[in-house]
Amino acid sequence: MEENRVNLLLIAGSAGALDALLKILSQLHALPAAPIVIILHRKAENQALLIDLLGARSPIPVKEADEKEIPLAGHLYVAPADYHLLFEADGSFSLDASEKVNYSRPSIDVSFSSAADVYCQGLACILLSGANNDGTEGMRRAKAKGAICIAQSPATAEVPFMPEQAIKELSLQQVYSPAQISQFINQL
Amino acid sequence: MTMETNFADEEIGLLLTDIVDRYGYDFTGYTMASLKRRIARFFIIKKFPSFAELRYALLNADSLFNEFVEEITVNATEMFRDPLFYKALVNEVFPVLRTKPFIRIWHAGCSTGEEVYSMAILLDEAGLLSKSLLYATDLNPGALETLQKGIYPLDHFRQYAENYSQAGGNQGFSNYYTARYGFAKFDERLQQRMVVSTHNLVSDSSFNAFQLIICRNVLIYFDKELQSRVLSLFTDSLEPLGYLALGAKESLRFSGVENSFTPLSIREKIWKKIA
Incomplete structure (x- = not known):
């Protein structure tokens, strides 16, 4: 069951997730074998800064996800602020400006669910630090579709609520520190 | 959220064709991911027991179709957005x-x-x-x-x-x-x-x-x-x-x-x- 080839890796979080993400990226040995898509709850104004920051801290090419773009292995994409990020049947990104979900846009639930429907067992999702419960329901769907579901270990999370919710609700087995998450990505 | 609402593309396709024929609204050029999400939302709000029921009801009640159009097209907007x-x-x-x-x-x-x-x-x-x-x-x-x-x-x-x-x-x-x-x-x-x-x-x-x-x-x-x-x-x-x-x-x-x-x-x- 763990032999699934990962075709898409989603990493999501809210408060405290950026630190964890930077730690994870700093320990990658090579360009990841799958596209990585980042979904963070952030203010729209900070979006350009976020992309610059991620670009500066990792050798992986970073850009904002564009609609109809097909994500490529070895690239890092950031969900645009103020849009939900969805996936079409051909694997491409799709954007949706409809109402917030869990007070959030982008919502992690929306992206996890949509990616689960398209990528099924080829999906891996990772939930990092955060202060609300966005992500758990999307991960439930991803899990049901055979995706790999990983939560940041609450002990290492600046704000443990978000990963804790998913671990508790979904009885997640893969609970990793940022270093272990890097290892996981390095082994893809 | 946990209800199975991941309808097959073929089912959605049939519904969209029905809608063009019956009402003249053509949603077939809409992106599927978002449309599916809106249809799933409508399905849940209206508590349909199955997709077939939704399809039948939509084709047989104009008033329901109006609600459907509102639900799948109304998108959040705001003043001075950006x-x-x-x-x-x-x-x-x-x-x-x-x-x-x-x-x-x-x-x-x-x-x-x-x-x-x-x-x-x-x-x-x-x-x-x-x-x-x-x-x-x-x-x-x-x-x-x-x-x-x-x-x-x-x-x-x-x-x-x-x-x-x-x-x-x-x-x-x-x-x-x-x-x-x-x-x-x-x-x-x-x-x-x-x-x-x-x-x-x-x-x-x-x-x-x-x-x-x-x-x-x-x-x-x-x-x-x-x-x-x-x-x-x-x-x-x-x-x-x-x-x-x-x-x-x-x-x-x-x-x-x-x-x-x-x-x-x-x-x-x-x-x-x-x-």
């Missing part, structure tokens, strides 16, 4: 509009009209409103009713006031509406310059020549082919040297009309039509 976009319009497009004897602006796919009122306010502050007409169209009649009433819940007005200032508004946002019982009603002076009509970008044609067309966060719901068609419709509906403004994540790439325009502000998604 304030810097409005600032760019005021600074870079208004000076050109000012030279025209008469200004025609088309808000295509305007939903409940928050952005149309935003525009009317900025035109007013620039002293241009009295010579402007704002054509506000959407395929959803329910959304246009809201626009025509000009009444919106006050919940978001604190944010709107902030957006207004960032957009360069300087007369005091609260001067444009009266607040009562949790709602704000906009000054009728603004509405007098609006021409409101249903228009379906998928099937209806050009109806005037405009100096500025604003269509934001509509094209993201269309597939490439439909995007191209709608962008051609806009190109044909613009006067020479007219302006086209799209949403923050929309562009003319791959559309076939890219060569008819020159970018005015790449960041704020404003293009100028080449004569």
